[in-house]
Amino acid sequence: MDQPLSLVALETSPPSFSAEAAASMAQEIFGIGGTAHPLYGERDQNFRIKTAAGSNIILKILGPNEDPGSVEFQTEALTHIAMMDPSLPVPRVRRTVSGEAYTRITDERGIPHIIRALDFQPGLVMDGVEPSPVLLRHAGGTLARLNLALANFFHPAAGQRIVWDLRRIVDLRPSSKLIEDVETRKLIEAVLDRFIAFLPQMSRLRHQMVHNDLHPGNMLVDDAATQVTGLLDFGDMIHAPLVFDVAVTAAETVGDMPPIEYGTEIVAGYDAVMPLQEAEFPALFEAIIARHALSATIHAWRRHNDPAGAEKLGALSALSAPAIEAYLRAGRDEVVAKFRAAAAAKAGTANLAERRFHALGRGLELSYAEPVHLVRGEGVFLYAPDGTRYLDAYNNVPSVGHGNRKVAAAIARQMETLCTNTRYLHESIVEYAERLTATLPKELDTCLFVNSGSEANDAAYRIAKIVTGKTGAIVMEHAYHGVTDVVAALSPYYGPFVQPLAPFVQTLPSPDTDADPVEAARRAIAALRESGHGVAMLLIDSAFVSNGIVNVPQGWFAAVAGEVRKAGGLVVGDEVQSGFGRMGDEFWGFATHGVVPDLVTLGKPMANGHPTGAVVARRELLDAFTSRIEFFSTFGGNPVSAAAALATLDELQSRNLQDNAHTTGAKLREEIRGLNHPVLGEVRGSGLMVGVQVNGNAALAKGIANATRRNRVLIGTEGPAGNVLKIRPPLPFGPEHVEIFVEALRASLP
Ligand code: PMP
Numbered sequence: 165m166d167q168p169l170s171l172v173a174l175e176t177s178p179p180s181f182s183a184e185a186a187a188s189m190a191q192e193i194f195g196i197g198g199t200a201h202p203l204y205g206e207r208d209q210n211f212r213i214k215t216a217a218g219s220n221i222i223l224k225i226l227g228p229n230e231d232p233g234s235v236e237f238q239t240e241a242l243t244h245i246a247m248m249d250p251s252l253p254v255p256r257v258r259r260t261v262s263g264e265a266y267t268r269i270t271d272e273r274g275i276p277h278i279i280r281a282l283d284f285q286p287g288l289v290m291d292g293v294e295p296s297p298v299l300l301r302h303a304g305g306t307l308a309r310l311n312l313a314l315a316n317f318f319h320p321a322a323g324q325r326i327v328w329d330l331r332r333i334v335d336l337r338p339s340s341k342l343i344e345d346v347e348t349r350k351l352i353e354a355v356l357d358r359f360i361a362f363l364p365q366m367s368r369l370r371h372q373m374v375h376n377d378l379h380p381g382n383m384l385v386d387d388a389a390t391q392v393t394g395l396l397d398f399g400d401m402i403h404a405p406l407v408f409d410v411a412v413t414a415a416e417t418v419g420d421m422p423p424i425e426y427g428t429e430i431v432a433g434y435d436a437v438m439p440l441q442e443a444e445f446p447a448l449f450e451a452i453i454a455r456h457a458l459s460a461t462i463h464a465w466r467r468h469n470d471p472a473g474a475e476k477l478g479a480l481s482a483l484s485a486p487a488i489e490a491y492l493r494a495g496r497d498e499v500v501a502k503f504r505a506a507a508a509a510k511a512g513t514a515n516l517a518e519r520r521f522h523a524l525g526r527g528l529e530l531s532y533a534e535p536v537h538l539v540r541g542e543g544v545f546l547y548a549p550d551g552t553r554y555l556d557a558y559n560n561v562p563s564v565g566h567g568n569r570k571v572a573a574a575i576a577r578q579m580e581t582l583c584t585n586t587r588y589l590h591e592s593i594v595e596y597a598e599r600l601t602a603t604l605p606k607e608l609d610t611c612l613f614v615n616s617g618s619e620a621n622d623a624a625y626r627i628a629k630i631v632t633g634k635t636g637a638i639v640m641e642h643a644y645h646g647v648t649d650v651v652a653a654l655s656p657y658y659g660p661f662v663q664p665l666a667p668f669v670q671t672l673p674s675p676d677t678d679a680d681p682v683e684a685a686r687r688a689i690a691a692l693r694e695s696g697h698g699v700a701m702l703l704i705d706s707a708f709v710s711n712g713i714v715n716v717p718q719g720w721f722a723a724v725a726g727e728v729r730k731a732g733g734l735v736v737g738d739e740v741q742s743g744f745g746r747m748g749d750e751f752w753g754f755a756t757h758g759v760v761p762d763l764v765t766l767g768k769p770m771a772n773g774h775p776t777g778a779v780v781a782r783r784e785l786l787d788a789f790t791s792r793i794e795f796f797s798t799f800g801g802n803p804v805s806a807a808a809a810l811a812t813l814d815e816l817q818s819r820n821l822q823d824n825a826h827t828t829g830a831k832l833r834e835e836i837r838g839l840n841h842p843v844l845g846e847v848r849g850s851g852l853m854v855g856v857q858v859n860g861n862a863a864l865a866k867g868i869a870n871a872t873r874r875n876r877v878l879i880g881t882e883g884p885a886g887n888v889l890k891i892r893p894p895l896p897f898g899p900e901h902v903e904i905f906v907e908a909l910r911a912s913l914p
Pocket of ligand 1: 738
């Protein structure tokens with residue numbers, strides 16, 4: 165029988181160089197010094213080269229029949245993938261000292277071999293673990309990303325004739341007679357014939373470059389086996405129907421569950437990233453059973469011609485017949501319906517995004533390139549409709565944890581009892597004001613309740629104007645203080661094209677610049693005097709979040725505050741980000757700077773997500789304001805908000821969440837630093853307010869945030885250049901969450 169070339173290649177065993185020879189070739193050819201450790205290879209001889217610096221490289225010495233065109237093909241494909249989707253875990257090609265992707269060596273018999281090197285990819289081989297649905301979906305999604313990255317790639321070698329191309333079943337068909345068991349042979353032959361008949365329909369489907377061999381032996385997973393961390397072996401790539409790739413992974417991922425369950429999860433994960441077309445679903449069914457029939461046939465051929473080689477295929481091929489039977493028993497219609505339903509559950513998210521665009525407009529930003537659809541939260545975790553769990557390292561509002569039962573119960577109880585406003589006497593708002601002011605310096609003793617941080621800053625500015633008789637304000641360059649018209653004017657963050665700096669606003673340079681704070685304050689004060697506004701207030705976020713969570717020299721804030729007070733202005737501490745224990749060392753951000761403001765503004769974490777805000781002031785300042793202005797906020801300080809804020813404060817205090825922010829925050833920063841990655845720069849912040857400088861631009865930082873999202877951890881980006889990672893989890897974040905976080909971040913770095 166005329167065998168295809170690759171079957172001939174399968175017959176030859178790998179080269180047999182010694183480990184010493186491999187180590188010296190790694191040094192001479194690739195400039196990589198280290199010890200060589202042999203690894204398994206079906207056709208190539210592989211060594212892992214461990215360098216003294218701790219990095220690992222795979223040295224591959226190819227069998228004599230291997231085609232240099234195929235090596236060039238793989239090199240170009242890997243380079244293309246790395247460019248299209250830099251965080252996809254594919255091996256990076258190591259070049260020789262003279263810059264080539266490979267070179268040739270000869271063995272002692274004078275036979276030439278191609279030698280090449282790839283970066284070693286860490287992880288456990290997936291076929292050694294029982295894959296969970298989460299891992300299966302991640303594998304499907306990773307495969308889809310690989311397909312997307314390969315979609316616009318081509319190379320002449322993509323037409324290579326390989327035996328594992330399902331379309332070559334026609335040529336392999338005669339080998340099925342080598343299957344010994346009669347029943348199995350009949351089953352396999354029926355599937356082979358069925359597939360040959362289906363091929364014309366296959367040829368009408370989307371074609372592109374496919375990996376064609378992404379079975380669990382070619383995928384690496386993390387220690388927790390929740391995500392794919394490596395994709396291996398690009399030697400079987402071909403230009404073919406896209407569904408071939410889904411079929412290989414779906415067919416060859418097997419374990420304790422019924423075979424169709426594996427396929428379903430993989431299809432759902434795949435479809436969420438790259439939706440399958442209608443006609444591809446039935447084709448997928450056909451390709452899955454055909455892949456099983458193909459492996460059984462190749463196995464029979466090998467057992468006949470190369471019993472040693474057959475051993476390696478043995479275990480998998482034994483599963484082929486039962487898997488085919490399971491699929492056939494369920495029937496194509498039912499399996500297709502099951503695949504479609506699983507994909508539709510995922511597609512529900514895409515549909516919701518589309519409805520959201522229509523209902524809310526396209527301008528309102530959604531976080532992440534792949535939006536996150538959430539239905540539930542618990543503690544520091546958030547859950548998608550399909551149960552996918554995300555570690556929340558971003559949201560500071562649910563400071564005592566998502567879905568906090570105590571806060572929820574307090575809100576529900578109060579809502580069904582009474583919800584009025586502060587014009588009636590009610591116990592809880594008074595009790596809350598007393599408890600809140602007890603956490604503040606004694607001067608800050610009187611509260612004005614509103615519904616958000618923006619409203620609090622708006623009210624603070626009104627108070628400052630009434631009290632001082634002046635209208636000017638000093639804020640940080642790139643400050644963000646909220647959404648009302650005047651507060652937006654106090655927020656240079658929006659940028660000069662959106663919101664030109666108003667004449668009543670002056671800015672101070674970030675404390676991490678060389679600018680002298682006293683001089684900067686004096687210049688701002690002088691400018692406000694000159695424009696006739698004078699200084700009503702200095703407004704500062706003690707966490708300097710929108711500046712990029714920068715380091716603030718001791719005394720910086722006090723120096724600026726001193727100048728402003730000398731000029732007759734009030735000092736307003738915006739504690740929307742830094743208040744309520746987040747900073748760890750102190751309950752309030754201003755205290756970390758040794759300053760006591762005249763007014764503080766509160767919001768976000770105050771009631772764990774229930775909209776509540778406040779201004780806390782020195783009594784005479786608030787009295788001066790309320791005696792002149794009849795201030796009434798309909799919802800501000802209502803009994804439900806008061807109950808929510810009280811329950812939140814109870815939780816913060818009884819669970820010592822400030823102390824937790826202190827210790828966990830320190831560990832978090834230390835472990836991020838420990839990653840020692842060239843893309844990560846300074847790790848800054850205090851408590852559970854953490855900023856990580858990215859050595860690169862905003863796009864790189866966003867790319868990392870998108871990758872961590874894919875790795876099921878939510879973070880954001882910040883700073884004037886957008887290149888700071890913003891990490892600001894709910895306060896019950898513990899050391900066990902730091903571990904999950906750091907692993908996900910590690911896996912998300914380029
Ligand atoms: N001040 C600061 C420092 C903030 O970060 C924010 C919100 N990001 C606000 C005020 C405004 O708060 P809100 O969106 O609740 O109005």
